[in-house]
Amino acid sequence: MREECDAMPKKVIQKFEVKFLEILGENGTCDENIKPQISSKVLLEMYKWMFLGRVFDNKMFSLQRQGKLGTFAQTKGHEAVQIGAAFALKKEDWLVPYFREQLITLIRDVPMENILMYYTGDERGQQYQKGWNVLPVCIPVATQLLHAVGMAWAFKLKKKKNVVLAFCGDGATSEGDFHEALNFASVFKVPVVFLCQNNQYAISVPLKKQTASETLAQKAIAYGMSSLKIDGNDIFAVYKGVKEAVELARKGKGPSFLECLTYRVTDHTTSDDASRYRPIKEVKIWEARDPILRLRKYLEKKKLWNKKKEGILYQDVQKKVNTAVKKAENVSAPSFEDMFRYTYKEMTAELKEELDYLKKVKNDEK
Ligand SMILES: Cc1ncc(C[n+]2csc(CCOP(=O)(O)OP(=O)(O)O)c2C)c(N)n1
Known part of the structure; x- marks a missing residue:
């Protein structure tokens, strides 16, 4: 916060507040009056x-x-965010992930073998079918948010009722694309919900070195949109927060x-070693706040x-x-022509030559 440098009286012309939503406590208890209405059957589905x-x-x-498999980013510890969010969407809504959302992608019908294929380097794993309503993995940080806004704008122009749920990490909030996406979305009132998985690290950069803002939620207030901070290890809070935002x-x-x-209880990706930049004590504290364990405690108390x-x-x-x-391992290798097929509608002369x-070469090998 900026300190006052003189005693000159100034009028307060705007006041903002950031609200925090938490429902399910770490010991698995919660106030049933504020818990979202979810049947026992659906709760068990969520847990599974x-x-x-x-x-x-x-x-x-x-x-x-x-x-x-090649390098990939683990989802461990993000299960309440992803499953809480998935259950708050309708089938016709679209999901725009970055690269840590294997779980929410699965629940949108993408088969496990597709994910496995992609991480073996087989791009066919990213060929998604109509109706899954998921965009492929997006590696360039925050660019997916602009794609999400574009899609949501199209839905608005076509007067469709689909909503787009776009994921990003805390590191993404420092990218220009993040700010452009939020600004455009708010000015044009497009049906998009931005969900930031604030896992407190962007590779080795901890949140306090990422931003001088006390919360990430306040950045969105500046763009004039509804904003909320949520306990992301609390599946009830995530579900409720996302559902309200999606319906708005x-x-x-x-x-x-x-x-x-x-x-992020794991390394950033399988190519990282987080023990070089953060204390194990901190990791242990968060491991004890495991989102799966929390819901399990609740279900056990309810005898479910x-x-x-x-x-x-x-x-x-x-x-x-x-x-x-097994299925992924038994997929036959892609044809070598695939390397040339999907970048341009019409192949360039150089590509044709190659x-x-x-x-x-292949013919001569025979
Ligand atoms: C535009 C861009 N810059 C840098 C990178 C390298 N990079 C990959 S992941 C990452 C950190 C992302 O952190 P965050 O947004 O917090 O997501 P998290 O991985 O923690 O879920 C960076 C800097 C990239 N992929 N794209």
Whole structure:
């Protein structure tokens, strides 16, 4: 905050406040009066998705360490944000991820084997089908937010009721694209919800070195949109916050920004070693705030869940994951022509020449 430098009286012409939403406590208790209306059946579904996400993430990590996958960013610890958000969307809504959303992508019908293929370097894993309503992984930080705004603007112009949910990380909020996206979205009142997974690190840069703002939520207030900070390890709060924001957007009331506070309990990606720049003590504190554990405690208190059910679920999920791994491993290699096919509608003369050359080489090899 700027300190007052003189005693000159100044009128307050605007006041802002940042609200924080938390519902489910760390010990699994909550005020049932403010808890969103979610049936026991749906709650269990949510839990099962979170659990599956964790098992899949662990499997991917182990495959990467075996040299079977390339670099990827783990989802571990972000399950409440992603599943809470997914359940607040309608099927016709669009999801625009960055690169840490394997779990929410799965729930939008993208098969596990597609994700596995992509991280083996097979781009066909990113060929999504109509109706999945998900954009592919986006590596350049924050650029996806502009794509999301463009899509939402198109929905508005076409008078459609679809809403776009765009993910970003805390690091993305320092990019110019982030600010352009929020400004445009708010001025043109497009049906987009920006969801920031504030996991407190952008690779090795901690949040306090990323920004001098006390919250990320206040950045969106400056653009004139509805903004809320949410406990991102609390699935009830995420669900409620996203649902309200999505419905506002659907009613034509414009965009919202949601800062979901969580923690990246893993390295940034499988190519990083976070122990070189942050204390293990800090990681342990956040591991104890695990979002899956929190929902499990709630379900156990409600007698909806127990160790036996967890054991059965684990077997079932393991089977699903292993089947997907086998499927991905058995996909035949892409044709070498694929390297040339998808960049231009019409191949350039240079590319044609290279393709002809490769065809000749392959023919000679026969
Ligand atoms: C435009 C751009 N600049 C830099 C990078 C390198 N880079 C990859 S991930 C990352 C940090 C992203 O942090 P954050 O937005 O907080 O997301 P998180 O990975 O923590 O989920 C950076 C700087 C990039 N991919 N794109």
